[in-house]
Amino acid sequence: xxxxxxxxxxxxxxxxxxxxxxxxxxxxxxxxxxxxxxxxxxxxxxxxxxxxxxxxxxxxxxxxxxxxxxxxxxxxxxxxxxxxxxxxxxxxxxxxxxxxxxxxxxxxxxxxxxxxxxxxxxxxxxxxxxxxxxxxxxxxxxxxxxxxxxxxxxxxxxxxxxxxxxxxxxxxxxxxxxxxxxxxxxxxxxxxxxxxxxxxxxxxxxxxxxxxxxxxxxxxxxxxxxxxxxxxxxxxxxxxxxxxxxxxxxxxxxxxxxxxxxxxxxxxxxxxxxxxxxxxxxxxxxxx
Amino acid sequence: xxxxxxxxxxxxxxxxxxxxxxxxxxxxxxxxxxxxxxxxxxxxxxxxxxxxxxxxxxxxxxxxxxxxxxxxxxxxxxxxxxxxxxxxxxxxxxxxxxxxxxxxxxxxxxxxxxxxxxxxxxxxxxxxxxxxxxxxxxxxxxxxxxxxxxxxxxxxxxxxxxxxxxxxxxxxxxxxxxxxxxxxxxxxxxxxxxxxxxxxxxxxxxxxxxxxxxxxxxxxxxxxxxxxxxxxxxxxxxxxxxxxxxxxxxxxxxxxxxxxxxxxxxxxxxxxxxxxxxxxxxxxxxxxxxxxxxxxxxxxxxxxxxxxxxxxxxxxxxxxxxxxxxxxxxxxxxxxxxxxxxxxxxxxxxxxxxxxxxxxxxxxxxxxxxxxxxxxxxxxxxxxxxxxxxxxxxxxxxx
Numbered sequence: 001x002x003x004x005x006x007x008x009x010x011x012x013x014x015x016x017x018x019x020x021x022x023x024x025x026x027x028x029x030x031x032x033x034x035x036x037x038x039x040x041x042x043x044x045x046x047x048x049x050x051x052x053x054x055x056x057x058x059x060x061x062x063x064x065x066x067x068x069x070x071x072x073x074x075x076x077x078x079x080x081x082x083x084x085x086x087x088x089x090x091x092x093x094x095x096x097x098x099x100x101x102x103x104x105x106x107x108x109x110x111x112x113x114x115x116x117x118x119x120x121x122x123x124x125x126x127x128x129x130x131x132x133x134x135x136x137x138x139x140x141x142x143x144x145x146x147x148x149x150x151x152x153x154x155x156x157x158x159x160x161x162x163x164x165x166x167x168x169x170x171x172x173x174x175x176x177x178x179x180x181x182x183x184x185x186x187x188x189x190x191x192x193x194x195x196x197x198x199x200x201x202x203x204x205x206x207x208x209x210x211x212x213x214x215x216x217x218x219x220x221x222x223x224x225x226x227x228x229x230x231x232x233x234x235x236x237x238x239x240x241x242x243x244x245x246x247x248x249x250x251x252x253x254x255x256x257x258x259x260x261x262x263x264x265x266x267x268x269x270x271x272x273x274x275x276x277x278x279x280x281x282x283x284x285x286x287x288x
Numbered sequence: 289x290x291x292x293x294x295x296x297x298x299x300x301x302x303x304x305x306x307x308x309x310x311x312x313x314x315x316x317x318x319x320x321x322x323x324x325x326x327x328x329x330x331x332x333x334x335x336x337x338x339x340x341x342x343x344x345x346x347x348x349x350x351x352x353x354x355x356x357x358x359x360x361x362x363x364x365x366x367x368x369x370x371x372x373x374x375x376x377x378x379x380x381x382x383x384x385x386x387x388x389x390x391x392x393x394x395x396x397x398x399x400x401x402x403x404x405x406x407x408x409x410x411x412x413x414x415x416x417x418x419x420x421x422x423x424x425x426x427x428x429x430x431x432x433x434x435x436x437x438x439x440x441x442x443x444x445x446x447x448x449x450x451x452x453x454x455x456x457x458x459x460x461x462x463x464x465x466x467x468x469x470x471x472x473x474x475x476x477x478x479x480x481x482x483x484x485x486x487x488x489x490x491x492x493x494x495x496x497x498x499x500x501x502x503x504x505x506x507x508x509x510x511x512x513x514x515x516x517x518x519x520x521x522x523x524x525x526x527x528x529x530x531x532x533x534x535x536x537x538x539x540x541x542x543x544x545x546x547x548x549x550x551x552x553x554x555x556x557x558x559x560x561x562x563x564x565x566x567x568x569x570x571x572x573x574x575x576x577x578x579x580x581x582x583x584x585x586x587x588x589x590x591x592x593x594x595x596x597x598x599x600x601x602x603x604x605x606x607x608x609x610x611x612x613x614x615x616x617x618x619x620x621x622x623x624x625x626x627x628x629x630x631x632x633x634x635x636x637x638x639x640x641x642x643x644x645x646x647x648x649x650x651x652x653x654x655x656x657x658x659x660x661x662x663x664x665x666x667x668x669x670x671x672x673x674x675x676x677x678x679x680x681x682x683x684x685x686x687x
Contacts, residue, residue: 006512129540255500255506262499
């Protein structure tokens with residue numbers, strides 16, 4: 001029980017890390033390697049507002065979300081749109097996007113160091129125990145889990161119920177055919193990319209309440225997000241959530257029952273198993 | 289007339305420019321390479337870079353370094369090695385050959401300093417390390433005889449921590465059960481390898497031990513297991529993010545130990561900034577004599593110049609390394625590095641951390657090994673020959 005709850009809470013954190021990338025990669029077809037840096041920017045905003053003005057990170061996210069949306073929309077329009085336009089096929093776009101966003105990640109790290117220095121963003125928020133079924137858990141982690149749950153549910157409902165959400169799913173499944181039914185693919189791609197960035201930055205703000213970050217830790221999160229998105233199936237929110245939870249519970253199980261030194265091994269072993277046996281992701285259909 | 293004025297103005301301008309250029313040539317080029325990105329960037333941003341800024345600002349405010357009767361300003365060229373040893377080596381080479389640096393400062397951390405030792409040696413620059421804790425001092429200084437060590441041996445750092453626990457047990461303050469964890473990185477592995485036999489030799493019962501990968505995002509399974517093992521003392525050979533993470537988890541699990549020790553970053557001002565009153569009684573690697581006037585003066589200048597407090601361990605040593613270099617250059621009156629190196633070997637230096645006198649292995653033998661948060665300051669409680677150690681206190685809860 002203890003392991004399950006700890007694992008689910010960690011899974012919630014992973015969902016926050018990966019959800020944004022899933023939208024960006026699944027819908028806009030941009031494998032955004034600067035995803036982790038966007039997360040660190042969100043974390044930094046939360047840290048700054050908390051240390052300067054005692055603003056709760058849970059309020060900061062309402063500021064971070066629209067700003068990150070606009071910033072990511074601009075990144076897409078200025079940097080990535082030309083790549084989309086000139087790409088002859090999906091493979092070419094992926095290669096170009098990977099190289100461009102890889103470069104972008106360095107630019108962002110450099111700007112953050114220039115602006116804020118390389119010091120750790122470390123503060124204490126809700127670092128209190130909360131007792132669930134007789135065991136102690138960090139209140140900040142539980143809050144992050146609740147945020148993740150709300151975000152996942154909202155995103156899932158929006159994608160499945162609303163018209164815009166349906167259009168986004170259509171683009172995710174097949175950009176070419178989506179155009180045939182009158183969906184403005186470029187516009188929606190930009191929006192999905194911006195939304196993904198906003199989700200990631202919000203995740204960063206929430207995660208900063210319990211993880212110690214610095215300007216150059218972004219790449220660690222990009223790696224985690226990449227694994228989760230690929231495990232869950234590209235462009236599938238359900239899959240990402242499930243993959244995040246599976247990874248969280250798997251890592252916690254290994255750390256608690258076998259050895260904490262093997263958590264990374266467990267994560268990558270799981271990743272390899274899924275690539276071998278379900279390369280299309282948890283819910284993906286086999287290509288015909 | 290007008291033309292003449294114009295002529296005059298231009299010639300004065302040209303003269304000034306030329307004087308300026310000549311002046312620029314006279315600057316002493318100080319090469320600095322350390323992480324600005326990568327896993328160790330956070331530590332370097334606290335301990336390494338601010339001291340370089342402080343020192344250069346102070347020296348230039350005084351009118352520069354006096355080299356053989358000539359005042360020369362300092363000009364710093366900084367490189368980011370991305371916490372990558374290959375980049376450190378490349379940057380040192382570049383500083384020496386392309387930037388024509390007169391002095392090159394030792395890089396940051398044990399690993400990067402050891403990686404850069406051969407290139408410093410080949411280029412003939414003294415390498416006064418202030419953030420390298422290693423047991424290979426003898427071999428290294430034997431092979432690279434212009435490499436100096438300020439921070440001490442890892443064996444002493446680990447064994448003294450165990451000794452603090454032994455003393456507390458002898459005094460009847462704590463019991464016999466110790467839980468010990470380490471980060472699976474060169475530093476954590478090396479200190480664990482020393483501390484584990486020391487704990488066992490001291491007759492403690494090691495009730496829980498494990499290692500975890502660098503960058504582990506959830507340390508709660510570890511702290512749950514530690515709590516389950518019901519230890520009297522907890523020791524972690526940890527790096528900054530996990531030092532913060534383990535302490536926070538200990539608070540959440542309400543880990544009830546009388547002695548709580550975490551390694552790197554416990555001495556950072558940010559530690560007390562984050563945990564406030566809960567930091568009271570937490571022990572960690574390092575320490576300083578917070579009551580010494582030299583350190584207090586240094587800490588005040590550090591804060592005024594960089595906007596941040598120095599840490600209570602390697603910051604002062606980093607500044608001391610620059611003081612040593614400064615004194616050696618000014619006294620010998622030369623930038624001939626062989627002469628400067630010899631001077632450093634032959635003399636004792638008064639620094640913000642007290643007198644530093646290198647032994648025949650180029651090692652500073654008097655340093656702080658264990659510190660503890662007491663009343664908002666991280667005070668040294670164990671040393672290998674420094675004055676001002678205070679008595680340890682027991683950890684009483686996390687409120």
